Amino acid sequence: MGNASIVGIGSTAFGRQEDRDIVSLAVEAAEAAILESGIDRARIGAVYLGNFIAGPLTGQEVLAGLVADNLGLENVPCTKVEGACASGGIAFRHGVLSVRGGGCDAVLVVGVEKMSGAPTEATTAALNCAMDNRSDGVTGLTFPGLFGMAWRVYEGRYGLGRDQVSAVVRKNKANGLNNPLAQMGRDLSDDEIAQSPLICDPMRLFDCCPTSDGAAALVIAGDGVAGEVAAPPVRVMASAQTRGAARIAGHGDLCSFDATVSAARRACAEAGIAPGDVDVVELHDCFSVAEIIDAEDIGLMPRGHGAGWAAEGRTAVGGDCPINPSGGLLAKGHPVGATGIGQLYETTLQLRGTHPNQVRDAAIGLTHNLGGTGVACTVNILGRADA
Amino acid sequence: MGNASIVGIGSTAFGRQEDRDIVSLAVEAAEAAILESGIDRARIGAVYLGNFIAGPLTGQEVLAGLVADNLGLENVPCTKVEGACASGGIAFRHGVLSVRGGGCDAVLVVGVEKMSGAPTEATTAALNCAMDNRSDGVTGLTFPGLFGMAWRVYEGRYGLGRDQVSAVVRKNKANGLNNPLAQMGRDLSDDEIAQSPLICDPMRLFDCCPTSDGAAALVIAGDGVAGEVAAPPVRVMASAQTRGAARIAGHGDLCSFDATVSAARRACAEAGIAPGDVDVVELHDCFSVAEIIDAEDIGLMPRGHGAGWAAEGRTAVGGDCPINPSGGLLAKGHPVGATGIGQLYETTLQLRGTHPNQVRDAAIGLTHNLGGTGVACTVNILGRADA
Numbered sequence: 051m052g053n054a055s056i057v058g059i060g061s062t063a064f065g066r067q068e069d070r071d072i073v074s075l076a077v078e079a080a081e082a083a084i085l086e087s088g089i090d091r092a093r094i095g096a097v098y099l100g101n102f103i104a105g106p107l108t109g110q111e112v113l114a115g116l117v118a119d120n121l122g123l124e125n126v127p128c129t130k131v132e133g134a135c136a137s138g139g140i141a142f143r144h145g146v147l148s149v150r151g152g153g154c155d156a157v158l159v160v161g162v163e164k165m166s167g168a169p170t171e172a173t174t175a176a177l178n179c180a181m182d183n184r185s186d187g188v189t190g191l192t193f194p195g196l197f198g199m200a201w202r203v204y205e206g207r208y209g210l211g212r213d214q215v216s217a218v219v220r221k222n223k224a225n226g227l228n229n230p231l232a233q234m235g236r237d238l239s240d241d242e243i244a245q246s247p248l249i250c251d252p253m254r255l256f257d258c259c260p261t262s263d264g265a266a267a268l269v270i271a272g273d274g275v276a277g278e279v280a281a282p283p284v285r286v287m288a289s290a291q292t293r294g295a296a297r298i299a300g301h302g303d304l305c306s307f308d309a310t311v312s313a314a315r316r317a318c319a320e321a322g323i324a325p326g327d328v329d330v331v332e333l334h335d336c337f338s339v340a341e342i343i344d345a346e347d348i349g350l351m352p353r354g355h356g357a358g359w360a361a362e363g364r365t366a367v368g369g370d371c372p373i374n375p376s377g378g379l380l381a382k383g384h385p386v387g388a389t390g391i392g393q394l395y396e397t398t399l400q401l402r403g404t405h406p407n408q409v410r411d412a413a414i415g416l417t418h419n420l421g422g423t424g425v426a427c428t429v430n431i432l433g434r435a436d437a
Numbered sequence: 438m439g440n441a442s443i444v445g446i447g448s449t450a451f452g453r454q455e456d457r458d459i460v461s462l463a464v465e466a467a468e469a470a471i472l473e474s475g476i477d478r479a480r481i482g483a484v485y486l487g488n489f490i491a492g493p494l495t496g497q498e499v500l501a502g503l504v505a506d507n508l509g510l511e512n513v514p515c516t517k518v519e520g521a522c523a524s525g526g527i528a529f530r531h532g533v534l535s536v537r538g539g540g541c542d543a544v545l546v547v548g549v550e551k552m553s554g555a556p557t558e559a560t561t562a563a564l565n566c567a568m569d570n571r572s573d574g575v576t577g578l579t580f581p582g583l584f585g586m587a588w589r590v591y592e593g594r595y596g597l598g599r600d601q602v603s604a605v606v607r608k609n610k611a612n613g614l615n616n617p618l619a620q621m622g623r624d625l626s627d628d629e630i631a632q633s634p635l636i637c638d639p640m641r642l643f644d645c646c647p648t649s650d651g652a653a654a655l656v657i658a659g660d661g662v663a664g665e666v667a668a669p670p671v672r673v674m675a676s677a678q679t680r681g682a683a684r685i686a687g688h689g690d691l692c693s694f695d696a697t698v699s700a701a702r703r704a705c706a707e708a709g710i711a712p713g714d715v716d717v718v719e720l721h722d723c724f725s726v727a728e729i730i731d732a733e734d735i736g737l738m739p740r741g742h743g744a745g746w747a748a749e750g751r752t753a754v755g756g757d758c759p760i761n762p763s764g765g766l767l768a769k770g771h772p773v774g775a776t777g778i779g780q781l782y783e784t785t786l787q788l789r790g791t792h793p794n795q796v797r798d799a800a801i802g803l804t805h806n807l808g809g810t811g812v813a814c815t816v817n818i819l820g821r822a823d824a
Contacts, residue, residue, distance in 0.1 A: 071571060104566075105492035109574075111566035112521045112683070115812035119569075119683035125699055127678035128813065129527055130519040134499045140516055144531075151538045179491075179498035182506075184458060187496075291514035296499070296506035312512055425502035426515065 054149040055276040055283035056432065057156070058087025058269035059395045064383030065233035067263040072101075072108050072164035076117045079265035079388075080160050084121070087156075087269040088280045091121070094269070095154030097128040100141030100161040101387035103176040108164050117160060134180035134421030135334060136291070137161065138266070138390025139428025143289040145270045156275050161391030162265035173261060177386075180422040185297045194250035194258055196423055197337040200304040201252055204339065207305055208354035212252075216243040217361040218338045219256050222374050225367065226381025228406045231392075233262055233383035257338040262383030266391040268398075284401045287414070288320035288431040294424040301424060309427035310347035310420055317429040318349075323414065325349035328431070330400045330409040331371070332393035333418040335378040344418060345373060348429070367407045375400070375407035390428060393417035401434040413437035441536040442663040442670035443819065444543070445474025445656035446782045451770035452620035454650040459488075459495045459551035463504045466652035466775075467547050471508070474543075474656040475667045478508070481656070482541030484515040487528030487548040488774035490563040494555050504547060521567035521808030522721060523678070524548065525653070525777025526815025530676040532657045543662050548778030549652035560648060564773075567809040572684045581637035581645055583810055584724040587691040588639055591726065594692055595741035599639075603630040604748040605725045606643050609761050612754065613768025615793045618779075620649055620770030644725040649770030653778035655785070671788045674801070675707035675818040681811040688811060696814035697734035697807055704816040705736075710801065712736035715818070717787045717796040718758070719780035720805040722765040731805060732760060735816070754794045762787070762794035777815060780804035788821040800824035 060082025062075050076099065084091055099114035110116070114128035133140045138161030145159040165173060174192060181187045204210050219238065226235030238256060246255035276283040294309030295301050301308070318325060325348055333348065335341035342356035350371055351359050359365050365373040376382045376396040379389060397415035399405040405412075413434040420427050447469025449462050463486065471478055486501035497503070501515035518527045525548030532546035552560060561579060568574045591597050606625065613622030625643060633642035663670040681696030682688050688695070705712060712735055720735065722728035729743035737758055738746050746752050752760040763769045763783040766776060784802035786792040792799075800821045807814050 073569075073571060102498065103492055105490055105563070106496070109493070109562060109566055110570050111489065111519055112809045112812050115520065115680050115809065116569055116683045118680055119687065119812065123680075125680050125695070127527075127530070128520070128680045129531075129678070132498055132517040132519060133502065133515070140514075143514070144516075147534075147539060152534060175496060176492070179496055182460075182503055183497050184460060291516070293502045293505055293510075293512050293515045296503045300506065308512070422499045422502065425499050425506065 052150050052272045054146045054270050054272060054286040056268050056398050057271045057276050057279040057283050058083040059398050060086060061231055061266040061392060061395050062264050063231050064262045064264035064385055066166040068166055070263060072104055072110055072162055073116050073120060075164060075263060075265040076160050076162040077120045079267040080117060080121055080158055083267035083269050086281060089156055089269060089275055092124055093155045093275060094123055094126065094158050096126050096148045096157045098141040098144045098159045099130045100137035100390060101130055102132060102134055102137045102163060103179055106176040107168050133426035135386055136390065136419040136421035136426040136428045137387040139419040139430060140291055142390060142394060142430060143291050143428060146286050146289045149270050149272045156269055156271040158269055159391060160265060160267040161388035163385035163387040164263045165261045165385060166263050182297045186423060194253050197339055198250040198253045200343060201339040203304040210357055212244055213240055214357035214361045215338050216240045218341045219243050219380060221360060221366055222335060222378040222380040225375050225407050226377025229377050229382060232377040232381050233260055235377055235381050253337060259336050259379040259384040262385040264383060264385035264388045266388050266395045268391060268394055282402055282435050284398045285433040285435060287433045288317040290317040290429045292427045294427065296425040298423055305343060306347050307420055307424035309424050310344055313427040313429040314348040317431050321431040328414050328416045329412040330375060330397065330415045331373045332376055332396055333373060334420045335374055335380050336384060341373065348418060367409055372409045375405065375409060390419045394430060397432050401432055439537050439659045441533045441657050441659060441673040443655050443785050444658045444663050444666040444670050445470045446785050447473060448618055448653040448779060448782050449651050450618050451649050451651035451772055453553040455553055457650060459491055459497055459549055460503055460507060462551060462650060462652040463547050463549040464507045466654040467504060467508055467545055470654035470656050473668060476543055476656060476662055479511055480542045480662060481510055481513065481545050483513050483535045483544045485528040485531045485546045486517045487524035487777060488517055489519060489521055489524045489550060490566055493563040495551050520813035522773055523777065523806040523808035523813040523815045524774040526806040526817060527678055529777060529781055529817060530678050530815060533673050533676045536657050536659045543656055543658040545656055546778060547652060547654040548775035550772035550774040551650045552648045552772060553650050569684045573810060581640050584726055585637040585640045587730060588726040590691040597744055599631055600627055601744035601748045602725045603627045605728045606630050606767060608747060608753055609722060609765040609767040612762050612794050613764025616764050616769060619764040619768050620647055622764055622768050640724060646723050646766040646771040649772040651770060651772035651775045653775050653782045655778060655781055669789055669822050671785045672820040672822060674820045675704040677703035677816045679814045681814065683812040685810055692730060693734050694807055694811035696811050697731055700814040700816040701735040704818050708818040715801050715803045716799040717762060717802045718760045719763055719783055720760060721807045722761055722767050723771060728760065735805060754796055759796045762792065762796060777806045781817060784819050788819055
């Protein structure tokens with residue numbers, strides 16, 4: 051089985067882009083990734099596009115084929131993949147599989163979502179497509195509600211101060227200030243966070259990621275192509291995709307999501323590393339408390355210590371366990387289908403040593419997405435070419 | 438690269454199932470396929486689910502994970518794939534790839550759609566998600582309109598009598614009478630067809646496939662598992678997925694769809710056969726005229742002869758080129774995401790020799806789906822175990 055590397059990256063800014071349609075966002079990111087790689091587009095043997103809710107929100111499907119057509123790519127298999135918030139990560143994994151053993155010299159993977167412009171109720175209804183609506187959606191549950199419950203369960207188990215959670219928010223919002231692609235970098239005080247509007251007790255406005263438009267794209271290639279490109283290739287060390295319980299009642303414990311635990315274990319085993327070997331992490335902080343739970347599920351710190359590590363600055367860019375130097379979903383934004391590819395874009399910059407919030411000597415990076423109420427997860431691990 | 442075989446099949450009836458939700462349809466078909474195969478479900482290493490418009494029509498996504506959760510399958514990668522009407526065929530191809538080279542002993546592939554219960558305008562809008570809505574959808578074009586134009590172009594080029602087209606409709610509707618899964622088998626006269634309500638000139642009601650609910654599922658396995666199962670395995674000889682123009686203006690000629698031509702060529706090359714070697718075909722007759730164009734694009738007969746062959750009975754079950762013995766989309770129905778898997782279900786029965794409209798000595802079968810305005814296509818070729 052051959053190796054796969056990221057040899058080109060592209061991204062739109064994340065944010066509200068009311069005047070842009072979903073196809074043009076995806077094409078912009080993909081065009082940039084292909085141009086950066088410098089490869090002849092005739093060598094691209096497949097297109098995978100991650101997207102979650104273009105159907106309900108934009109009335110546009112067959113996006114993989116549409117985007118390839120707009121890019122003037124050859125007649126190659128073009129597939130949209132969907133797994134809620136893990137859609138981008140799933141697209142990446144299929145690109146990797148196509149290069150490793152699927153006979154493709156290179157593959158284009160794109161993630162895209164267009165969320166602005168729809169009424170709030172329509173957006174909420176579309177996001178709830180990620181729940182089992184026979185059991186959870188009918189109860190009136192929303193995703194802020196799910197993570198509000200998780201917060202309360204975590205608080206009861208380990209203790210969790212408002213200020214500790216706010217440390218996550220402050221860190222990610224501040225990281226976003228430096229990231230030119232980020233939707234809402236902010237310099238926030240604990241008071242501003244604690245006094246922001248209540249969304250779903252105990253979750254406040256700044257605990258929640260924004261509604262975003264955006265696209266990101268990668269060119270993944272085998273060793274033959276990776277030797278020819280301009281930018282230093284970044285190796286794919288592992289790509290894992292797992293499933294967890296589809297309903298709240300299927301989870302033993304809202305302090306942890308099985309799909310993350312198993313995806314991180316499988317990815318680390320494939321890469322031959324331990325979680326502690328990772329130098330930089332982009333994980334799925336759809337809500338502030340999710341960063342704490344996800345980090346523990348990945349195995350970055352002991353259970354019950356995620357909030358403390360944030361408060362102590364250990365998860366800052368200069369800390370010993372840097373998490374979400376991009377700003378994460380909280381500050382960079384969360385155009386759902388694009389998020390996973392956007393994390394890999396950011397991590398590629400880190401491993402090239404050119405990130406605006408560069409982690410010193412970053413050699414191994416990990417990305418993580420969790421979809422629905424924990425039903426779908428991807429964990430990917432990248433390595434610097436010389437690492 | 439290992440071989441892949443179909444070792445278990447399952448399907449719901451196709452039709453209007455107002456009281457059923459989309460998850461229960463998919464689970465019913467998948468449970469039947471797993472039970473028929475007799476394999477231990479712990480050997481299933483991945484789930485691919487083909488679906489087109491569950492988001493806009495049912496408000497439910499992450500279907501692959503939901504279905505796996507309901508089936509009690511292990512924690513394996515669960516992926517929804519989408520390519521409009523080719524969604525089911527794309528799911529099948531990814532199942533095949535996972536068995537051939539992806540390290541899976543067996544894979545579950547499911548196709549599902551739930552279309553009834555929504556207002557007609559909502560269904561039409563959802564179906565139009567398969568168009569490039571920046572160029573074609575904005576003109577007011579619908580899919581009956583597209584194939585109405587194709588009919589007129591074909592008529593001008595080769596001549597096409599109403600009775601010749603009606604021969605396709607009569608054949609498929611009659612085939613559907615024998616198929617217990619079919620939504621609307623009918624014994625129709627030419628007059629009944631020609632006098633049915635005009636939908637989009639020259640297309641009349643009986644020229645159009647119905648709105649359908651349904652699901653179909655297959656278990657695909659490698660040689661290790663295929664040797665253990667009860668039913669005779671059916672070999673996957675080829676699986677091709679292609680892309681064509683995404684907009685009407687990108688097509689040189691509405692008498693032909695490039696994506697079908699290239700998919701059929703690639704699939705035949707992979708299988709090492711010519712189109713004339715195929716004993717039975719299930720192709721994408723979303724409209725009567727589509728059967729004629731698709732059959733010629735696949736290479737089953739010379740250009741301009743598709744209608745004549747139907748009128749002469751050559752495409753009947755007992756003819757020398759049997760097409761759509763299941764009743765096709767026109768009579769069996771078209772639950773979009775399920776259709777491609779349903780065709781493979783029907784073709785598996787043919788190659789086992791147990792189809793209700795059995796083609797004598799069928800040893801090689803071909804299935805075909807065309808998505809959108811020709812942007813996505815899959816052609817799969819199956820072979821009898823001893824062929």
